Amino acid sequence: MKAIREFDVLILGAGPAGCTVALFLRNSGLKVAMLDKAEFPRDKVCGELMHKKAVETLEEILPGFTSDFTGFSKTLVLKKTKVHYKEQVLDFSWQNASYTCKRVDLDNYLLNTVKSKTDTYIQTGIALGKPEIKDNKVVIETTDGTQQFTGKMVIGADGAHSIVAKTFASKTVNKEQYLGAVRAYYSNIEGLSPDTAEVFFNTRNRFNYLWVFPVSGGEANVGFGLLSNNISKNKLSLKDEFKNYFIESDILKKKFENAVETHPLEGFGVPLGPDMGISCGERFLLVGDAAALSNPLSGTGIGNAVVSAKLAGEQVLRCFKSNNFSDSFMQSYRDALQVNIVNGLQQSLKTQRFISKMPFLLDLVFFLARSKRFRHFIQSRV
């Protein structure tokens, strides 16, 4: 017999975006379910550098989050960046911290926070079919037909291959706005400091960088990404391009001389903004990677996943207050995304295109950044 479970809001996906929506709605009085196909703790291929805006937004939603999260044994607080280019190094110290936490730990930490702070109904390790709108409800069934979930609306927080985005927003991969990215873990890296992110720029494939981000346990997350159309047009192999970094840079060679690969290279897609197409409509809102909100310059998306989730939570409250779940009523979510996220992504895209057309600009920036004043100027703006 089929078990029918009725809710006000269904959240598909329990990554940073899904968990943030659940936390936002914790005092709303709404009956919320969060469903994820994976069993937790689950890994997610990622560089794992968290911008401060993710933590600040979670702090707004859940006061005390920052101190809990920075006290979590798997979190590192980063205050410095070493930028490498053509064997030159620039050191930056930031006023604002960024964070790293392995996604297997971060996402489980967030899910446990949802469990302890909210009444959200949570089911993980569940295979779901396509969502449908029937009789003014969103209906989702498990693929084995044993369970049915209904909600007045659904939040698509189900990542880069979102089933909600494919079904309700007809999303497909746009190779010009999609990164193929890989990462591995290493230990025993020479000079790795737990408070310093390192990036190694090169101009082999236009504007590009390899990251070495320290994570807990003395390891580093090491990886890079390339635009999908560049990969397919030039028949590039991400594995080979990854190796090339180490062949071409003496600094990297030395740094990794005795390094041990503790987890092999793995890849995943990153849907980039800002032209992300449909982000919402009748009875659905897309957040995070499902809405394609990663930054085209840096490839980072956790911050925008969390911010978009908060904006979606606000839209959910408006919908229930007005009992209006129509496409036109979702306009305020589109507007909020535009102001809070998309304008910034448009600026990043312009910068990314400008630099990749004129890679010599990196030489100029490096030349200027030898001056302390110029570095202070940059540090005061990030």
Ligand SMILES: Cc1cc2nc3c(=O)[nH]c(=O)nc-3n(C[C@H](O)[C@H](O)[C@H](O)COP(=O)(O)OP(=O)(O)OC[C@H]3O[C@@H](n4cnc5c(N)ncnc54)[C@H](O)[C@@H]3O)c2cc1C
């Ligand atoms: C190699 C790489 C490096 C990156 N580096 C960084 C970085 O350093 N910093 C940064 O900020 N961002 C980085 N990103 C981007 C970042 O990983 C994403 O932007 C972020 O994970 C988006 O969060 P999300 O909650 O939207 O989606 P996800 O974290 O992908 O979570 C989606 C969840 O939905 C679940 N799900 C999927 N389909 C279904 C379904 N049909 N039914 C139920 N559940 C489903 C999944 O199991 C998953 O738990 C990187 C990405 C890659 C690939």
